[in-house]
Amino acid sequence: MKALVYNSSPQSNRRTSPGSPHRPLVVMKFGGTSVANVERISEVARMALESQQAGNDVVLVVSAMSGETNRLLKLAHEVVAVPDTRELDAIAATGEQVSAALTALAISRHGGKGRSFLGHQVRIVTDDAFTKARIHSIEHEVLHEALAARIIPVVAGFQGVDSQNHITTLGRGGSDTTAVALAAALGADECEIYTDVDGVYTADPNICPSARQIPSLGFEEMLELAALGAKVLQSRSVEIAMKYKVPVHVRSTFSGKPGTWVIDKSRGLESHRVTGLAVDRRQTRVQLVAAENRSGLLGEVLGLLAELNMSVDMVTHSVLPHEPSRASVAFSMPTSEVHRAQTRLEQLGEEVKAQQVVLENNLAKVSLVGLGIRSDPQVSATACRVLNQEGIALVSVAAGELRVSCLVQDGQADKALNLLHDAFELGAENGDQPVEQRRVSNAGL
Structure with missing residues (x-):
């Protein structure tokens, strides 16, 4: 009965739901601000029912109510300074259980049929990397059965279960990943991510007043923006969507306004060089100064960091000009990760001498993202x-295929973001048009 989320061909995931093969399927995800209180939850229920009444099969994914996850984690840290991650996941997952x-x-109160499902009930199977687990498979037959009975399944986002039936969570923003993974598993026609902003902007409009909404952008660009600090989507959700x-x-x-479509989109040679900007605060630069310049030094350092499950960026390796037998390795990482592993980083320095x-x-970290960057060194x-x-002052600069x-x-950082936004004229209309994408029925939304 196990149904793996991912098949070798994306098209093979196209839906064949029993009882409703001709109804479009939409996965609707609502974040914490969207379910912040009973009144907003009632509005979410109404929106889901309107979509169902317009001719769609609907699966909801909900986050914990706004602020609830922080409250739960604060309680854990009041009990013990460094809580066991298994128990942290068991605590944090209850927020989504309540909102689901x-x-x-609320759906039932509005005259529909709703049923909540937790991660272990759908059976979203993950690895055992507590607090940032990755999805292996989804056994989604129970959702097909609910849809066939015209029930709107409400799935608790952010959570899963490992092979030992321990509750796991998918990291901050993990409800996005739950929603997109379900859409892939079910062969949904689209995944709608509802949040408190109108869509994806060329920069954070709270920092950059001239930022404008982007009607559509490609998976690659969105993945880079998400990974580099844009908070609209969790980067892992974009990986799955792509x-x-x-x-x-x-x-x-x-607002009910059209948002931003993130799709499989190719652009021609006349594409603008830069699509958008992102800023990632609370970064630390780690320098291993004058390490022994032995063969494979950089690979050794990155391998040891990988063992710690630590994500690093802006990696540089430079041989000391006055002492070729030694080299310095530097990289950036979230400051929160440094605090978690500072002792291990010091040990790492000793290991590489x-x-x-x-x-x-x-x-x-302030980053420019765009498909045009790969072919334009002037960026x-x-x-x-x-x-x-x-x-x-630039502490470090790194350039890649899609970003600088x-x-x-x-x-x-705020000043830098605004300067670059103006320099690349991202506030002006660039002729990008909304994507010609087949929509499912969404009358009334």
Whole structure:
């Protein structure tokens, strides 16, 4: 009876739900602000029923009520300074359990049929990396059965279960990943991510007043933006959407306006160089100074970090010009990760015989993202020139296929973001048109 989430061909995931083979299927995910209280939960129920009445089969995914996960984790840390991660997941997962059950009750109150499902009931099977587990498979027959009975399943986001039946969670923003993974598993026609913003912007509009909404962008660009600090979607959810060609529509719960489509989209040679900007605060630069320059030093360092399950970026390796037998390795990482593993980082310095381990805190990573970057070396040059002219010191710069990232002092991050947004004229209309994408019925939304 096991049904794996992922097949070798994305099209093979296309839905064959018993009892309703001709009804479009939409997965609707609602974040914490969308289910922040009973009134908003009631509105979510109404929206789900309107979509069902318009001719769609609907699966809901809900986050915990706004602030609830933080409250639960704070309780755990009041009991013990460093809680066991297995128990942290058991505690944190209860937030989504409450909102799923309340939403199912609200659907019933509005005259529909709703039923809540937790991660172990759908059976979202993950690995055992507590607090940031990855999905292996979804046994989704129970959802097909509910849909065939015209029931709206309300799935608790963010959570799963490992092979030993321990509760696991998928990391911050994990409800996005739950929703997109379910859409892939069920062969849904689209996945709608409802949040408190109208869509994806060229930059955070709270920081950059000239930022504008992007009607549509490709999976690759969205993945880079998410990984580099844009908070609209969890990066792992975009990875799944890209791999299995799940159309994702990011939109506001509150405005009813068209949002941003994230789709499989290719752009021609006339594409703008930069699509958008992201900023990732609370970054630390770690430098292993004057390590022994032995063969495979960089691979050794990255391998040891991987064993710690630590994600690093902006990696550099430089041989000391006055002492070729030694080299320095530097990388950036979230400051929260440094706090968790500072002792291990010091041990890492000893293992590679570094003369010193230097931690530089209070940094932020400001990144430009766009398909045009891969073919235009002027993007890096322009970014560095603009920031230097305005007196913003660059701690480090890294360029990739789709992005240029600049590590700056955190206090200068907002200024840097606005300067680059203006320099690349992202506030002006660039002629991008909404995607010609087949929509499912969504009258009334």
